[in-house]
Amino acid sequence: MKPTPQQRIWMYETMLKSRLFDDAVFEAYWEGKKPVFHMGKGPLPGEMHQSFGQEPTAVGVVAHLGPDDAVGAGHRPHHVAIARGVNLERMAAELFGKKTGLSGGRGGHMHLYDNKVNFFCSGIIAEGMGPGAGMALARKLQKKPGIAVAYNGREPGRLSRSDEHGGPVEIAVRLCDRGQQVRRVGHDPGVHGRAGVETRRRL
């Protein structure tokens, strides 16, 4: 598919929106967590997995999809959610645990769900293949249009989880979104350093 000029503009704007969203989340995440990292402190307690550098894999895929298609991201979902058109205000509210969030603030950043745009994700590695296969099968059995795409990272290759759906997987598209640079937070000083953040570049 050769993108039209309008699609190119949408792609650029969406990637920029995703990057600005993650920049703002990064700032908010560190509130109350310095100088000694404590994962439970601040307005955004818990883990945080951001999409820096992976924005193109979201717009590139979503540009090929229609409204009937389902899209499932993994534990690093912001770029895919934004490209899919998940309501940004309700998404932000969900991250901050607010009642106005997509799931009433109970899901957090790894469990965003918006059925208005057929978007889902999960913090469990390769979990998307199950619901993705189910959504594809439902469309097939009900003779409704649409396909399902489930994003995986690098890890599912090493974990057996994705293979649990070995049969039905054939009817959903499995997409490996492998970032060259990931930013991950945690509480292991050996891995994440005193500040609690690990930024690493993959070769």
Ligand SMILES: Cc1ncc(C[n+]2csc(CCOP(=O)(O)OP(=O)(O)O)c2C)c(N)n1
């Ligand atoms: C089934 C399962 N096992 C282990 C984990 C813990 N876990 C969280 S992130 C992660 C690494 C994921 O690596 P990758 O898929 O390459 O994505 P990245 O975070 O490096 O972008 C693991 C093992 C999990 N969330 N789910």
